[in-house]
Amino acid sequence: MTSAVTTAPGGAAPALAALAYHDGQFVPLEQARVPVTTQALQYGTGVFEGIRAYTQADGTLAVFRGHDHYARLLRSARTLRIDVGLDAERLCAVTAELLRRIGSTDDMYIRPLAYKRALLPGTPPGVQLTGVSDALSVNAFRMGSYTDRGGIQVAISSWRRPESGMLPVRAKVTGGYVNNALAVDEARAAGYADAVLLNSRGLVxxxxxxxxxxxxxxxxxxxxxxxxxxxxITRETVVTLAADLLDTATGFEDLARDDLCNADEVFLTGTGSEIVPVTGIGGRAVGDGTPGPLTTALMTAYHEVVRGKHERYHHWLQAVGQDSA
Ligand SMILES: Cc1ncc(COP(=O)(O)O)c(C=O)c1O
Incomplete structure (x- = not known):
């Protein structure tokens, strides 16, 4: 099949797929547009997910933990009174169909976005969650692993993570990402790859x-x-793999800033970044300044699992070839 994925100039940036699921239809990406009056654009009232699909050993594509991502999207949406209009199963089917239509079997990144769109007739302008229509868009682009497996240097941000009484921090709300963007910006300007944010209590x-x-x-x-x-979801995956495959229990405990700076190993987990070793914090080496043994073992296990090499975790992988939206 001919791939509909456009090629990134120079191969530097992720290539955008040429299709999106937008307002209930599969359309060319350039048609997946929103007006400037979109409420989510003005007030940050959208929720989103980042999902990966991985090429498997047989060359097919499978979505990793798509159902769990969509369950979280629906929880986030509920917080903002967004009616996504589809349940998690249907969202998985739409995603599989989008990937099938794009036709790439390379690793892909999927970005669903559910958002507040337009004021309903009779609703006066203003910041609000009721009296506003809802919309859903899903796009996908080719994106391989970008993790620096040798480790990254991070800063402790001067930006604090908002507490849950200020913003629904357990939901992936677009507007809340201003905080993350400022933290990354500050860290990069100082020469670090990423930032660790402390909460309002000064804990990690x-x-x-x-x-x-x-x-x-x-x-x-x-x-x-x-x-x-x-x-x-990667955090939960890592906790499971550590227990099942490495006989290592995870303690869910607060970490102070100096716990982190004096740790033997530190690593980050996320769908996009996967598992990334942190080898320095604020200019100080973590451990001996190289990825530690547990980090390395978990990275290996994770990359095997997402490629379907552990039958035990096949339930986390949804083959793109199956189902139809
Ligand atoms: C603020 C924040 N924390 C943590 C994560 C990691 O979550 P996940 O492993 O589900 O991708 C993400 C990525 O979605 C994120 O944006």
Missing amino acids: AEASTSNVFAVVRGRLITPPATADLLEG
């Missing part, structure tokens, strides 16, 4: 678009959901 929350794990005195620890973080 998460990185800009990933969760944080640390090996502290031989124990694997990640902050609990109450540390004002997004409960990552």
Whole structure:
């Protein structure tokens, strides 16, 4: 089949797929547009997901934990009173159909976005969640692994992660990502790859678009959901793989800034970044400044699992060749 994926100039940026699912139809990507009056554009009232699909050993494509991502999208949407109009099963089917129509069997990144669109007749202008129509769009683009497996240097951000009484931090709300963008911007301007954000209590929350794990005195620890973080699906995958395959239990415990700086190993987890070792924090080496043994073992396990090499986790993979939207 001819691939509908456009090629990125120079191969540097991810190539945009030429199709999107937009307002209930599969359309050329350039037709998936929104007017400037879109409420989500003005007020950040959208929710989104980032999902990966991986090429399997037989050359086919499979979506990793798509159902879990869509269950989270629906929870996020509920928080903002967005009616997505499809359940998680149907959203998985739409995604598979989009990927089939795009026709690439390379690794793909899928970006669903559900958002507040237009004021309904009779609704006065203003910031609000009722009296506004809802919309859904899903696009996908070719994106391989971009993780620096040798490790990255991160900064502790001066931007604090908002607490759940300020923003629904467990939901992936577009407007909330201003905080993440400012933290990344600050970190990159200072020469770091990413930022770790502390919460309003001064404890580790998460990185800009990933969760944080640390090996502290031989124990694997990640902050609990109450540390004002997004409960990552990769975080949950890592906890499962650590227990099942490496006989390592994870403690859900608060981490102070100095716990992180004195840890033997630190790594980040996220759908996009996968598992990335942190080898330096604020200019200080983590451990001996190279990816640690547990981090390395988890990276290996994770990459095997997403490529379907562990039958035990095949239920996390949805073959794109199946079902029809
Ligand atoms: C703020 C934030 N935290 C954590 C994560 C990791 O979540 P997941 O593993 O579900 O991709 C993400 C990515 O979606 C994120 O944006």
